[in-house]
Amino acid sequence: DAGVTQSPTHLIKTRGQQVTLRCSPKSGHDTVSWYQQALGQGPQFIFQYYEEEERQRGNFPDRFSGHQFPNYSSELNVNALLLGDSALYLCASSLQGYTEAFFGQGTRLTVV
Amino acid sequence: QQQVKQSPQSLIVQKGGISIINCAYENTAFDYFPWYQQFPGKGPALLIAIRPDVSEKKEGRFTISFNKSAKQFSLHIMDSQPGDSATYFCAASNIGGGATNKLIFGTGTLLAVQP
Numbered sequence: 228d229a230g231v232t233q234s235p236t237h238l239i240k241t242r243g244q245q246v247t248l249r250c251s252p253k254s255g256h257d258t259v260s261w262y263q264q265a266l267g268q269g270p271q272f273i274f275q276y277y278e279e280e281e282r283q284r285g286n287f288p289d290r291f292s293g294h295q296f297p298n299y300s301s302e303l304n305v306n307a308l309l310l311g312d313s314a315l316y317l318c319a320s321s322l323q324g325y326t327e328a329f330f331g332q333g334t335r336l337t338v339v
Numbered sequence: 340q341q342q343v344k345q346s347p348q349s350l351i352v353q354k355g356g357i358s359i360i361n362c363a364y365e366n367t368a369f370d371y372f373p374w375y376q377q378f379p380g381k382g383p384a385l386l387i388a389i390r391p392d393v394s395e396k397k398e399g400r401f402t403i404s405f406n407k408s409a410k411q412f413s414l415h416i417m418d419s420q421p422g423d424s425a426t427y428f429c430a431a432s433n434i435g436g437g438a439t440n441k442l443i444f445g446t447g448t449l450l451a452v453q454p
Contacts, residue, residue: 231382233382258440260440260441260442262442267447268446268447269345269428269430269444269445269446269447270383270428270442270444271444272441272442272443275440275441283441285441317382317383319442321440326371326373326388326432326434326440327373327385327388328373328385328440328442329385330375330382330383330384330385331382332380332381332382333381333382
């Protein structure tokens with residue numbers, strides 16, 4: 228079992244650009260949540276996808292969007308990047324109806 | 340009301356000692372309280388979790404104590420080892436509200452266990 232895998236591991240982008248981050252959930256899981264973790268802070272919930280639909284959203288602007296594919300993998304897209312978007316982006320997978328959520332290693336995004 | 344307050348911000352413990360990290364919450368709808376361990380450059384790893392119908396849960400050297408009336412819960416690490424040195428996050432979620440498993444995290448505690 229490969230667990231939750233995220234790609235890429237590191238990324239450097241310029242202000243104003245767009246970025247796409249990818250996540251493959253743990254085998255058997257059908258729900259993917261995305262979190263943003265700023266340096267020295269706890270993860271902040273961005274949104275969650277289940278059955279290819281956004282089910283719940285945190286306090287993030289519309290520049291943050293996502294998608295879930297039929298194989299349960301997911302993408303996080305961020306448009307018009309700001310310096311403040313620099314953070315570790317974490318994907319967590321779970322099985323709908325169950326409590327445990329398992330995180331990937333994250334994608335470190337640096338906006339310059 | 341969605342916040343989870345965590346303390347202390349950092350903690351230094353001698354090898355073999357007990358590490359204690361505390362969290363408090365306001366939202367009484369929270370019904371799932373996990374603890375995560377995070378090493379530098381890695382994602383958080385689920386350590387142990389508790390539901391509010393029990394006051395304590397123990398797994399190996401890790402114990403969660405839960406006080407529903409005080410809306411507080413804590414992580415105790417017995418016989419702390421240098422390999423336990425990491426950042427620990429408490430979290431809370433409202434599972435009964437629709438099983439979306441949106442986790443609200445505390446601000447983290449950086450634990451250093453000295454040999």
